[in-house]
Amino acid sequence: MAVPTPGSRLWAGDLTLAYDKRTVATDLSVAIPDGSFTVIIGPNACGKSTLLRALARMLKPRSGAVHLDGGVITALPSKEVARRLGLLPQSSIVPDGITVADLVSRGRYPHQRLMRQWSKADETAVAEAMRATHVTELADRIVDELSGGQRQRVWLAMALAQETPILLLDEPTTFLDISHQIEVLDLCADLHEAGRTMVAVLHDLNQACRYATHLIVMREGEIVAQGDPAEVVTPDLVRQVFDLRCEIIPDPQSGTPMVVPHCRRRITSPA
């Protein structure tokens, strides 16, 4: 039986996660350390996005429960949860012809009511979210006409405007080129430094090591290892989880672990 973990507002005990008849994970327990930048990583179809979706109450567990601030998350009022925990889903649909400012404003929904649609606090939160994500200059642009990197920053701004102390991100860098990936991750690191608990599903192990303060490594629906990336990521673990032989060297920029895969083919240098 899983027990509450001190220092974790968000934790899950004995989760069984399934889509229809396909079971993705059983007896999964995990705690998200408060104030951490937690990154969940693992091979394709290991259940990392499923776990994140369960933590964000998008997926109801078959058994077990996700707990937020001492209560079972699905039993708490949904709008109340939305003021504490935000989610940037893997894909969202941009409404036709919406401007950046309008889209970011929609992040205020959980703080609003029919007769309180736009308070001073809403205005400040939206302005602050746009400033933090560097989209203030784009405020009047149509979101559809932005580049992929700009659009992702706008979505992030919407999630920020929600002003939740915990923010979950489902593969926020997919579909972005490398410079925009770094831009988004740097932004996440800034948000983490500003005091938010961040949880992200990422694909790139090296990026995960560089940005995470807490790494959760998954394979086939199980958590194989978790902790500080510097202690967790070893050649053995990479072989066990990704079926990849590699060596680990310190990242020349950040000093964090960097995975260099072994060559399977002999590479001949050009003459």
Next chain:
Amino acid sequence: MNVRMGPWSLRVAPRALAVTALLLVIACAAALAAISTGEFFVSVPDILTALFGQGTPVAELIVSKLRAPRVATGLLVGAAFGVSGAIFQSLTRNPLGSPDFIGFTAGASTGGILAVVAGGSALTIAGGALTGCVVTALLVYALAFRRGVQGYRLVLVGIGVNALLLSANSYLLTRANINDAATAGAWLTGSLSGRGWDHAIPVALALVVLLPVCAAVARPLRMIEMGDDSARAMGINVERVRAAAIVSGVLLCGVATAAAGPVVFVALAAPQLAQRLTRSPGVTLASSALMGAVLLTVSDLLAQRLLAPTQLPVGVLTAAIGGTYLAFLLRKDRH
């Protein structure tokens, strides 16, 4: 633009407000024109005295018994179609997701024709139409259901059911005797002629009950347009909002069809026209309702006066006017 009063605040887009006001003015003007002009002219002051029962008997008959209920039916039916179209276009995130394309109106027609063939009164025809609409909606929903209902599936299934029902309708008409077929045929084009208060009042009641529901789900519906996960992350109970919206949309479409017949194109065009004029992101309910009312009232005015004394069924003109105007706006969209 923000309006704040103590703890209350409202957010309104100036352009949407202006368009809504303008539509309101046009609707009133068209309604007045429809009541005052025609073979027997009634001046505006005479209309008012007649409506309050102080006018001449002739004016009172023409205004209160003939023209006013017809105009009221037009306004209400147009608004109901407009809102219903807006709801389904929002739910399916697709302009083609409006009730006249996904089988609901065709189902109402089937119900109406069956009632005509069974020799029913105006009331039975209305009941048949409403039943047909609700049954079709249930069928489309059940066929499209797979772990919840996705927009494009609903549209595809709806278009299939629509085709099926249209051929069933044609078959029923060929089997009916000539008088029934003529009655059904007139009803099928959608018409406001001869509509009395007994047509207008049920639609009014439906709107009184359902519009507050629609107003309550309008904001969450717009959030759901961004995707189910995005909406849930904002604390919206997606299933409940969607169910309330579907029930309201189906009933509005059914009641409107019951009153005026399957008037084509209002449900499709009104939300699209409203959205383009207000330049608001996504579909908006209030302006769609007004646009639907304007579209139907203006069309009916023209249908009565354009080739007078020949009277056209309003359905002929809604398609012509709405279609032309939408094509014009779409052309402008390309910049």
